[in-house]
Amino acid sequence: MGRRLAGRLGATAVxxxxxxxxxxxxxxxxxxxPQTWLxxxxxxxxxxxxxxxxxxxxxFAWSLFVSVMLLALSVLGTRRLxxxxxxxxxxxxxxxxxxxxxxxxxMGSRGVEFVPFIGALFIYIAAMxxxxxAPGFMSPTASLSTTAALALTVFVVVQYYGWREQGIGYxxxxxxxxxxxxxxxxxxxxxxxxxxxxxxxxxxxLALRLFGNMMGEEIVVASLxxxxxxxxxxxWIPIPIQLPNLVLALITSFVQAMIFATLTAVYxxxxxxxxxxxx
Amino acid sequence: MLxxxxxxxxxxxxxxxxxxxxxxxxxxxxxxxxxxxxxQPEAGGRLFTLMLLGLAFIESLTIYAFLIGLxxxxxxxxxxxxxxVLAGK
Numbered sequence: 001m002g003r004r005l006a007g008r009l010g011a012t013a014v015x016x017x018x019x020x021x022x023x024x025x026x027x028x029x030x031x032x033x034p035q036t037w038l039x040x041x042x043x044x045x046x047x048x049x050x051x052x053x054x055x056x057x058x059x060f061a062w063s064l065f066v067s068v069m070l071l072a073l074s075v076l077g078t079r080r081l082x083x084x085x086x087x088x089x090x091x092x093x094x095x096x097x098x099x100x101x102x103x104x105x106x107m108g109s110r111g112v113e114f115v116p117f118i119g120a121l122f123i124y125i126a127a128m129x130x131x132x133x134a135p136g137f138m139s140p141t142a143s144l145s146t147t148a149a150l151a152l153t154v155f156v157v158v159q160y161y162g163w164r165e166q167g168i169g170y171x172x173x174x175x176x177x178x179x180x181x182x183x184x185x186x187x188x189x190x191x192x193x194x195x196x197x198x199x200x201x202x203x204x205x206l207a208l209r210l211f212g213n214m215m216g217e218e219i220v221v222a223s224l225x226x227x228x229x230x231x232x233x234x235x236w237i238p239i240p241i242q243l244p245n246l247v248l249a250l251i252t253s254f255v256q257a258m259i260f261a262t263l264t265a266v267y268x269x270x271x272x273x274x275x276x277x278x279x
Numbered sequence: 280m281l282x283x284x285x286x287x288x289x290x291x292x293x294x295x296x297x298x299x300x301x302x303x304x305x306x307x308x309x310x311x312x313x314x315x316x317x318x319q320p321e322a323g324g325r326l327f328t329l330m331l332l333g334l335a336f337i338e339s340l341t342i343y344a345f346l347i348g349l350x351x352x353x354x355x356x357x358x359x360x361x362x363x364v365l366a367g368k
Binding site for chain 2: 205208209211212213215216219255256258259262
């Protein structure tokens with residue numbers, strides 16, 4: 001009992017010290033580059049250029065890691081598909097059916113064709129968010145590049161489906177509420193501009209919301225770890241003050257992924273033809 | 280020096296005001312959700328989900344201000360340098 005406890009205390013101490021190496025940032029130079037298991041990629045050179053240079057490229061490498069892991073998970077789970085599912089297949093089926101009912105509840109009956117897209121968004125973002133909680137790993141969503149890429153994808157998909165569904169009538173969305181007469185031209189132009197600005201604002205908020213939440217959580221954890229390092233250095237007691245925040249981060253990772261998926265579903269439901277709306 | 284002074288004050292007060300406003304907004308959201316749940320306990324699950332959704336939206340506004348504060352803070356020079364400049368004056 002005593003040896004296990006000592007072993008765990010020692011492990012905590014090592015983790016606290018090591019993660020604080022990233023927390024004790026240089027003053028006035030911005031957040032330090034995260035110390036992760038994939039940092040060695042910045043030493044690998046192809047034709048003289050490093051494979052990974054900077055935090056954004058590191059985030060991209062980690063997002064590739066998440067994709068490969070999810071792919072492996074799905075391949076493992078669907079190797080021997082059977083009507084009487086067992087093991088991993090049951091888990092995957094539960095997840096898929098939960099996502100399906102969620103998407104259909106937001107989007108109506110048309111939602112079924114969008115379940116793969118929105119479901120994949122949810123699982124991918126949740127996995128990326130959760131990854132940062134493990135020491136040595138980094139949330140790719142803690143980098144604005146990743147979240148901006150996701151938001152851009154959603155934007156393109158929404159616009160594409162809008163044009164495909166309604167053709168030129170899609171433009172009618174932009175001048176909602178104003179009668180289509182030549183005397184109302186200034187109002188039409190104004191509403192058009194405001195609506196376009198709103199359309200551009202949506203992916204921006206999607207990206208910033210996800211990035212802000214993940215980056216903020218990382219910075220809070222780093223600050224708390226930095227606070228506990230002097231105590232560790234002086235009295236050799238590792239106090240994990242960041243533990244409540246890590247537990248909260250478990251919740252907010254899923255919540256943020258759900259927010260992203262819900263908003264995507266709402267935007268898509270908005271551009272599909274009216275009968276598809278359920279809310 | 281006024282520039283740095285302004286940056287520090289803006290970072291500090293900006294996040295504080297955003298937190299204040301966010302707290303008020305979230306308080307109203309939770310109050311409404313609790314009241315509705317008390318009226319109809321059967322709808323509790325769905326209301327909880329909607330409440331969480333609404334809370335995350337309100338929180339994201341506070342986080343935008345937090346990001347600006349971070350941006351400002353990370354552009355500040357090290358304290359030692361500032362003290363040196365002040366002493367040099």
